[in-house]
Amino acid sequence: MEKEKSQGNLILLVEDELNIAKLFQYNLSRAGYNILLAANGKEGFELASKNKPDLIISDIMMPEVDGFEFRKMLLNNPELRNIPFIFLTAKGEEDDILKGYDLEIEDYIIKTASPKVVIAKVSAVLKSLEKERIKVVDEVQKAADTMGTRVVPDEFPKFLDFEIKHWHLAYKQIPGGDFIDYFNIDENHLAVVLGDVMGKRWGAWYFAVAYAGYVRTATRFVLESTKNFKPSEILNKVNDSVFKDERISDVFITLSIILLDRENNIAKYSGAGDLPIIYKNSEGEIKTFHSKGLLLGFSKEGTYDDLEIKLNSKDQIFMITDGFTESRNQNGEMYGEEKLLKFIKSIDPNADSLEQLKNEILSYTNQQPEDDLSIIVIKKL
Template sequence: MIPENQKVILLIDDDLTVRKLLTFHLQKKEYKVLEAVNADEGYKHLKSAHVDLVLCDVSMEGMDGFSFCKMVRQDENYRVLPFIFVTAKSSLEDKQEALDVGGDDIVTKPFDVLELMMKIQALIRRADIYKAYTVKKSLEQSTSPEAARILLIDDDNSLARLFQYNLTKAGFECKTANSASDGFTLAKSYLPDIIISDIMMPQIDGFQFRKMVMEDPDLKNIPFIFLTSKGGEDDILEGYDLGVADYVLKTAGPRVVVAKVSAIIKSLGKERQKVVSELHRAADTLRVKVVPESFPSFEHYSIKHWHMPYKGVPGGDFIDYFNLGKDSLAIILGDVMGKKWGAWYFAIAYAGYVRSAIRLVLENSANYSPHEILDKVNRSVYQDAKISEVFATLSIIIINNKTNVLQYSGAGDLPLIYKNISTGETKLLTSKGMLLGFTAEGFFEDLTVQMNPGDIIALFSDGIIESRNPQGVALGTDSLAKLVDSIPRYIDPHEFLKIKLTEFTANKFEDDISLITIKANG
């Protein structure tokens, strides 16, 4: 059995020499290594063992590494599993594809072993961030008001269906399995909030099943209830020795089971709410704001923002404004790739880099542009081992209210929406810059817009376009552009979009959201 604190690396490469070299260095760092020669073998390891990080070649027989990563990311259990490509491919197109399919990094052969080990350590540390305050789910799931999920295992199908009916009637989501082996497989994919298991079952009994669950890192902290006809003192004590949350006799009836489950769910809810409260206290203690409390005052322009964290939990979006002399204003929108409280801590770091970079640009040049600021930020992030593996998107706009020239540059960001009141045209302005920290050179460029009275610019985070209506249809960039296009000339675009988006989602957003509107007055 793998020690609890030992991290497991899945290494997939059809080159035996590369596998042996990497395995040697990984084992020196006390990692447990699972080797595979192709994607099929790698996937079997992934499904049968707990894996903390994947190292994968790109060019392999059968399924290539990019296709394998894309397949892995489709499973919700592996959405945040760190994934590094180790390959001879080195073009920017390959690196962009690595990101597009869900990879976290790409290392080019021949590689520097020390650099690779640092990347592995940083990515595993980043993944641990998401697990630190919850036993198995992200903070989004753990504060969700959705029905709690129950897994019930009993070889008596009639009894299992009876308890399932009563649990469902009480408002829980319940799935059943008729054996311990089937129950274990279902638990791995379903990740329930509570497991209820019979003791007397053929082949693998409830006690053995409980031990299997305790040895699995993804399942061991899930509250576990024994449901059984065995009521002897020794049986009950053995159950509690295995760390079960409760013990219910079948003869007590479904209502008792429902009451026990409800009590445990209520207790979990209190603990999870405590986590959220601790996050808010941390924010207050640090006295750091990643979103301004007020709108900037800038002559001839109305600039407003709307930011709403998901369920009140700090997220990865950050907004800032900087006066660049008396005639220019810089507008910043960033989004750290990583959700909820972990992203919020990194958002503070990125916001700090942006402020430092702007100061450096102002100190060393009388002329400043968005791409210069982005280049400074990118180099700082790329050279900082603490956050270089946590990527972020960034949009920077600089407006001059004398010339009415708007300059824009972006790093892996979403397009801006620009409405030209004179022509009636609404279009997307797209940057070509790389994600911050992905490469030393970000290839940032400036786009220029001559603003006229009535023109509107909208910046937005992915939480806006990924928001859904009650029918489950996502808004999308095109629909948002149509909303901007429909803004009447003398209506405040900030209030108009806020109302329309709230109506579209029925005021239920699935992520933290940020929107900045810029309107040239006149």
């Protein structure tokens, strides 16, 4: 794998013939694109999972995993299926072309095409997506304004013996994607909810506000109709509702729920396809809590469980969406979970933890994150 340094879109090029790969890499990088190289579909899938490129260009005839199988692997992955895809081929055969379009690709590029044609096709695909984005941004903002929709509360919740703060930055000012909510069950119990509607293509963003509202309504219903304050029960009931609803069957949602119990100084946590939550005690030691629960709506049985955290004075819990860990710097390097853990460990306990995290990721991305950014910090006073 090689990577060119520029400030353009990130393109994953999957090609087993080194000379062709180098030629395309040279021409595309000269045009201002960042290029990742993979030698086959297996390696391409690994790089796509790790880097979330803006566009994938793949050969068809390759060893181990060919282009068609690689494309099917992407389509079966909810995080990767909507990344724009172009087939690279030495053939112009009708059967190959039709098979490719059946796999929802954007276009074909013939390997012998001139550099100008290659750049023109890549540029056309990316410009088309940008026009779609601009249209969707306008429509979503109008819809959100009309409905008075808020995906993030304007104020922090008040809960005795705890300090709870959040920060949310919408990607390119598009409402939707991540959502945050708080539910005051009673004076001793508070539910903290962090969700993320998955999907990189702008069509998914268009419905993100509605999906967030749907999940929040379902969660509120469960909280109001049960005395069993277990986050896993909430997730099971919300998942059952989402799984049965055909309107959102193609959209997957990650959800983290923490129930705070101030009487017993306990936080109960359960998650659906989310990032681990991070616990930091007053001595500066950190621990991650991983949920094994599946994405909401992915399966009828979500296999959600509860994890319990005993809280002492000055202990903190961090809830963060993947927009943070998957952020890239100007060299195209992802921030990653390992770096996040190191930074949280280094946070000054006498300063505002939320502000430190906010400044860290904005500095890393040069104020240009590529996804929604959401953070919730819970501190036991």
